[in-house]
Amino acid sequence: MGTELHQQFTPYVARDDEEYMNKNQLMHFRKILEGWKAELSQDIDRTVHAMQDEVTLFADPNDRASQESDMALELRNRDRERKLIKKIEETIARIDAEDYGYCESCGVEIGLKRLEARPTATLCIDCKTLDEMREKQVAK
Numbered sequence: 001m002g003t004e005l006h007q008q009f010t011p012y013v014a015r016d017d018e019e020y021m022n023k024n025q026l027m028h029f030r031k032i033l034e035g036w037k038a039e040l041s042q043d044i045d046r047t048v049h050a051m052q053d054e055v056t057l058f059a060d061p062n063d064r065a066s067q068e069s070d071m072a073l074e075l076r077n078r079d080r081e082r083k084l085i086k087k088i089e090e091t092i093a094r095i096d097a098e099d100y101g102y103c104e105s106c107g108v109e110i111g112l113k114r115l116e117a118r119p120t121a122t123l124c125i126d127c128k129t130l131d132e133m134r135e136k137q138v139a140k
Helices: 021-052 063-097 110-115 123-139
Strands: none
Touching: 021 063, 063 110
């Protein structure tokens, strides 16, 4: 799926005396995010070109319905990726503002491992867990 981080990167190894979210760490995450964004943009462009090339008018209604269904699914996936690109851009802006890596809710460090697993994370694991528990309670 396109919303997964496909590119391979070397995990950041922090030194014991290293300050959290220093210049090197911020550059590391910027590189990950920019690579991910570029990959998603290429996928979207590829889909647009493929859809333009594959427009075929089928005489058989079943074939036409199948093609339309495939296109609708592809468009939904690309819309999801477009939203993810927006989130990546917002995350890069947080790096520029030097707010990256800290929980939006409580202000604690999110952690390097969590950010490498989900570079667009805005909540620490505790706040995210509480948020998910609230969502489950509201859904009932």
